[in-house]
Amino acid sequence: MPIQSVNDFVVRFANVNGSGSASANQLFARSIIRMGVPVTPRNIFPSNIQGLPTWYEVRVSEAGNLGARGGTDLLVAMNPQTWADDIAGIEPGGYIFYDSSRPIPKSQFRDDLTIIGVPLTEICNKRYTDARQRQLFKNIVYVGALAALLDIDFAEVEKLIDEQFKGKEKLIAPNHEALHMGRDYARANFACPIGLRVRRADNVGDRIFIEGNQAAGLGAVYGGASVCAWYPITPSTSLAEAFMAYCKRLRVDKETGQNKFAIVQAEDELASIGMVVGAGWNGARAFTATSGPGISLMQEFLGLAYFAEIPVVLFDVQRGGPSTGIPTRTQQSDVLTCAYASHGDTKHVLLFPEDPYEAFEFGALAFDLADRLQTPIFVMLDLDIGSNHRLCAPFKWDDTRQLDRGKVMTAQELEAGKEFGRYLDVDGDGIPYRTLPGTHAKRGAYFTRGTTKDRYARYSEEGPDYVDNMERLAKKFDTAKGLVPGPVARPASRQTDLGVIYYGSTSPAMSEAAAMLAGRGIHLDLLRVRGFPFSREVTDFIAAHERVFVVEQNKDGQLRTLLMVECGIDPAQLMPIVHYDGNPITARFIDRAIGEAVNQIKERAIP
Amino acid sequence: MTYLPKPKFHHPDIETNSLGFSHRDYEGPISTLCAGCGHDSISGAIIKACFELAIEPHRVAKLSGIGCSSKTPTYFLGQSHGFNTVHGRMPSVLTGANMANRELLYLGVSGDGDSASIGFGQFAHAIRRGVNMVYIVENNGVYGLTKGQFSATSDKGSKSKKGVANTDSPIDLVAMALQLGATFVARSFSGDKGQLVPLIKAAIEHKGAAFIDCISPCVAFNNHDGSTKSFDYVRAHNAALNTLDFITGQAPITADYAPGTVEEVKLHDGSTIKLHKLAADHDVRDRGAAINALHRVQSRGEIATGLIFLDDEPDDLHANLNTVLRPLNRLNDADLVPGSAALDKINAGLR
Numbered sequence: 001m002p003i004q005s006v007n008d009f010v011v012r013f014a015n016v017n018g019s020g021s022a023s024a025n026q027l028f029a030r031s032i033i034r035m036g037v038p039v040t041p042r043n044i045f046p047s048n049i050q051g052l053p054t055w056y057e058v059r060v061s062e063a064g065n066l067g068a069r070g071g072t073d074l075l076v077a078m079n080p081q082t083w084a085d086d087i088a089g090i091e092p093g094g095y096i097f098y099d100s101s102r103p104i105p106k107s108q109f110r111d112d113l114t115i116i117g118v119p120l121t122e123i124c125n126k127r128y129t130d131a132r133q134r135q136l137f138k139n140i141v142y143v144g145a146l147a148a149l150l151d152i153d154f155a156e157v158e159k160l161i162d163e164q165f166k167g168k169e170k171l172i173a174p175n176h177e178a179l180h181m182g183r184d185y186a187r188a189n190f191a192c193p194i195g196l197r198v199r200r201a202d203n204v205g206d207r208i209f210i211e212g213n214q215a216a217g218l219g220a221v222y223g224g225a226s227v228c229a230w231y232p233i234t235p236s237t238s239l240a241e242a243f244m245a246y247c248k249r250l251r252v253d254k255e256t257g258q259n260k261f262a263i264v265q266a267e268d269e270l271a272s273i274g275m276v277v278g279a280g281w282n283g284a285r286a287f288t289a290t291s292g293p294g295i296s297l298m299q300e301f302l303g304l305a306y307f308a309e310i311p312v313v314l315f316d317v318q319r320g321g322p323s324t325g326i327p328t329r330t331q332q333s334d335v336l337t338c339a340y341a342s343h344g345d346t347k348h349v350l351l352f353p354e355d356p357y358e359a360f361e362f363g364a365l366a367f368d369l370a371d372r373l374q375t376p377i378f379v380m381l382d383l384d385i386g387s388n389h390r391l392c393a394p395f396k397w398d399d400t401r402q403l404d405r406g407k408v409m410t411a412q413e414l415e416a417g418k419e420f421g422r423y424l425d426v427d428g429d430g431i432p433y434r435t436l437p438g439t440h441a442k443r444g445a446y447f448t449r450g451t452t453k454d455r456y457a458r459y460s461e462e463g464p465d466y467v468d469n470m471e472r473l474a475k476k477f478d479t480a481k482g483l484v485p486g487p488v489a490r491p492a493s494r495q496t497d498l499g500v501i502y503y504g505s506t507s508p509a510m511s512e513a514a515a516m517l518a519g520r521g522i523h524l525d526l527l528r529v530r531g532f533p534f535s536r537e538v539t540d541f542i543a544a545h546e547r548v549f550v551v552e553q554n555k556d557g558q559l560r561t562l563l564m565v566e567c568g569i570d571p572a573q574l575m576p577i578v579h580y581d582g583n584p585i586t587a588r589f590i591d592r593a594i595g596e597a598v599n600q601i602k603e604r605a606i607p
Numbered sequence: 608m609t610y611l612p613k614p615k616f617h618h619p620d621i622e623t624n625s626l627g628f629s630h631r632d633y634e635g636p637i638s639t640l641c642a643g644c645g646h647d648s649i650s651g652a653i654i655k656a657c658f659e660l661a662i663e664p665h666r667v668a669k670l671s672g673i674g675c676s677s678k679t680p681t682y683f684l685g686q687s688h689g690f691n692t693v694h695g696r697m698p699s700v701l702t703g704a705n706m707a708n709r710e711l712l713y714l715g716v717s718g719d720g721d722s723a724s725i726g727f728g729q730f731a732h733a734i735r736r737g738v739n740m741v742y743i744v745e746n747n748g749v750y751g752l753t754k755g756q757f758s759a760t761s762d763k764g765s766k767s768k769k770g771v772a773n774t775d776s777p778i779d780l781v782a783m784a785l786q787l788g789a790t791f792v793a794r795s796f797s798g799d800k801g802q803l804v805p806l807i808k809a810a811i812e813h814k815g816a817a818f819i820d821c822i823s824p825c826v827a828f829n830n831h832d833g834s835t836k837s838f839d840y841v842r843a844h845n846a847a848l849n850t851l852d853f854i855t856g857q858a859p860i861t862a863d864y865a866p867g868t869v870e871e872v873k874l875h876d877g878s879t880i881k882l883h884k885l886a887a888d889h890d891v892r893d894r895g896a897a898i899n900a901l902h903r904v905q906s907r908g909e910i911a912t913g914l915i916f917l918d919d920e921p922d923d924l925h926a927n928l929n930t931v932l933r934p935l936n937r938l939n940d941a942d943l944v945p946g947s948a949a950l951d952k953i954n955a956g957l958r
Contacts, residue, residue, distance in 0.1 A: 033958075208957035218953065224943040226935040227706045229699075250945040258931040260942050262706040264924075267732040271699040274692070274729070278703025281690060282668070282711075283936035285943075286703060300693050308690075394954040397947040403940050436936065437668045437688035437704070438711050445665060447681055447689040459681070 002114045003093045004195040007037050007062035009073040014086045016079050018050035024139030025056040034156040036201040040066040042388050053082045062201050067509030068584040118145050137178040144182025151193035208394050212385035215356035217242030219363020224403045227286035228263045229275035234328050235383040236317035239289040269294035273301040280311045283436040285367045287313035292334045303342030307450045311370035318382040329582030330383035335558035338378045349480050350378045350532040354507035357392035371406035384505040384584040407433045414443040422446045422457035430476030484531025492523035499545035503529045513590035539567045551577040624661040633658045635685040645797030645823030646745045650683045656807035669714045672697040676718030676745035695726025698733030708934035709925050713740040720750050723759040723778045734787040734816050739923040741810045742818045747825035748836035755828035766833030784818040790921035791817035794912045808853035815921025846909035848889045852881040891917045
């Protein structure tokens with residue numbers, strides 16, 4: 001029996017890298033959003049540029065579930081190389097759409113699948129003579145055919161094409177034509193729509209559709225960043241590029257054409273962070289964007305920035321481990337390395353955005369926090385948020401908001417004789433005043449070094465001076481607890497002694513899983529952690545529950561470790577639910593894992 | 608007696624510059640380096656150059672890496688902000704600082720270990736980018752703080768204090784700087800202030816990447832027979848291509864020239880470099896010829912010193928990045944934050 005579903009299914013495009021499929025696939029996804037139905041696409045791109053497999057998965061969910069679901073209902077099989085695995089991944093009773101220009105033996109399919117063959121190559125070869133046109137329009141032809149098969153409103157697809165080619169109007173008609181060729185073929189040869197169908201709804205609202213990296217780059221513009229130094233690394237590259245693009249649009253002096261920003265592609269991550277440290281020391285808001293291996297290379301500088309108390313912002317778009325391959329998949333596996341980056345007793349402030357909206361918010365906030373706390377601030381994105389388009393609330397900006405530059409002593413204050421000690425805690429919050437180079441002719445200059453200094457930045461190798469400084473830094477870190485975004489609690493609909501802590505890109509899958517589990521009678525209080533150091537609310541939440549599941553996307557349960565160590569929690573109270581195969585965590589996975597864990601707890605409870 | 612603070616009083620008739628500052632206003636605390644260290648002479652030369660140019664001390668940012676040389680910024684320009692960064696990474700920190708505020712004078716002090724080994728890459732890339740700075744390497748051929756290991760600028764065959772000969776080829780930072788596009792390249796000797804001070808002054812006035820390799824013998828670990836970086840060896844093998852006087856617009860020309868060819872190089876800010884050519888065929892404005900001259904002198908077993916190359920119309924990083932003239936660290940909210948109206952427009956484009 002073929003799957004029957006309206007506004008709730010997964011389409012997976014299996015493509016070949018470099019074939020121009022990306023924009024066609026996005027056109028497909030956007031046209032459904034324009035019909036008011038939430039859609040979440042995900043790129044799965046192995047570490048290649050051309051000729052090798054790449055996938056684009058589109059989850060259509062009127063209910064608004066934005067996490068990965070797992071499984072495929074409709075496969076658009078455009079890559080013979082991955083055919084067998086792709087077919088195996090289709091749900092029972094699913095659909096396969098393929099290019100039937102060349103016959104494929106029946107044995108290559110599955111009996112339970114509905115087979116939709118459209119001779120895409122043949123159609124394109126007949127219509128076009130140019131090889132590149134044949135290739136590119138093939139993608140548009142399949143979008144046309146799919147629109148007909150899934151009952152997508154054609155007017156929406158055409159409107160998107162018109163918008164896309166605004167300014168290049170010559171391209172509009174040929175694209176419409178290709179779209180129509182696909183539609184007409186599908187209508188003539190298949191009963192349209194098939195069992196999977198898109199029906200107009202009103203569940204998108206005013207939400208926007210954007211990648212997390214782009215949102216974070218824009219956040220950096222609004223956060224007042226004027227210096228960016230970076231080194232290309234997947235999946236963070238598009239963040240620096242987005243910052244650059246937005247700066248060109250928003251930060252060029254209209255009269256002179258000169259830039260109110262400076263961006264340098266450094267020779268490596270060591271130089272990137274070095275430049276950011278230099279600029280932060282000198283009073284400009286500066287950041288770098290990187291991923292795990294870059295964080296590893298930056299360790300020494302991060303310690304210096306911590307001890308010298310220099311405002312620095314890092315966007316870590318997390319991925320898997322070393323070299324290439326899994327690294328272009330998603331993970332949340334840099335939590336510990338960032339929290340404790342560098343040598344000596346260091347500890348850093350982390351922010352965990354859940355989606356592009358928070359990537360923008362925290363992206364801007366990070367610069368205020370860096371200046372306020374005079375320390376490195378890590379914005380912990382990951383590939384799933386960073387490199388995929390996501391529906392999210394529209395960005396907001398309060399025009400009365402002012403950049404918080406923190407404690408910077410001015411020339412007037414120095415002139416007036418205000419006492420300046422670079423590492424002197426005058427307010428009891430552990431945060432000292434700093435001066436910027438060049439402020440005053442006679443006062444306020446100091447020598448910046450790592451740990452070997454007293455409260456007045458004089459060279460000192462005395463033990464008590466060192467301890468004094470470390471104690472003040474600890475106080476400062478305590479102050480940070482009240483400044484980082486607090487956790488978001490979502491209590492269960494009924495009383496429960498089970499809690500869940502999660503963060504970042506796990507958010508949509510967790511929300512969906514909680515509903516699935518509640519449907520089975522497992523009720524969970526949810527707490528989404530948004531910052532480190534953990535505030536009192538986090539420890540109170542743990543204390544209020546007998547068991548707390550910590551759901552995350554790494555092998556060792558890194559946030560769980562951080563909770564145990566930093567909050568002194570009994571390990572038995574925190575149960576790890578970890579997913580780390582490089583694919584985004586799914587509601588199905590969380591549902592099964594927590595379900596099994598709850599069963600085990602129950603079994604053990606019965607003597 | 609380095610543990611004693613410097614007395615604050617000075618002679619009532621002490622010489623002052625046009626800002627009313629005396630030499631003492633350009634000093635720092637007493638050096639903790641070994642007595643007789645070449646680096647202290649370089650600190651002295653920096654102090655003298657800044658005093659004579661009447662630089663406001665607080666408008667200088669002095670940055671260094673790690674090592675004996677990198678300790679020296681503490682000992683000069685006490686009214687300047689200083690930054691002792693991490694080993695070999697001063698160039699990137701300086702670059703970032705310069706990006707943030709183009710108006711200060713950036714003085715990068717490094718050593719041969721710091722710049723030719725661990726920081727070779729950062730040295731190269733800061734120069735490539737044309738960062739407006741004075742980059743001084745206090746080059747003694749050894750690691751001093753870790754007690755006498757060879758550095759990458761040690762000549763092949765040069766002997767360590769324990770008598771072991773270095774087997775690796777040396778890195779010539781001057782040749783590297785020339786190749787990498789530095790627009791001011793010089794080499795000097797810590798024992799020759801007459802040559803060094805005007806070179807530093809000219810480098811300060813240069814609005815691009817200025818590099819000075821200053822041979823600075825290590826009295827503790829590299830000042831023995833068999834070393835090619837000892838005082839005696841450098842004195843005996845110093846082949847000065849030129850000596851120079853640096854004359855600012857205001858300062859009277861008082862120097863006494865020894866016979867030789869004198870060439871005047873007028874700079875854009877109105878100052879002049881008077882070059883006494885000792886090697887008649889050396890053209891400081893020909894990069895290729897400078898590289899050749901360097902090799903020629905080296906093949907004679909000598910060390911070429913003086914102003915080796917000068918491009919008096921340098922590009923700098925800010926010109927390349929087309930940044931506004933106002934330092935980025937002085938941009939205010941209105942400059943930086945595009946506001947809600949712009950954001951609404953962006954939102955509209957994302958639906």
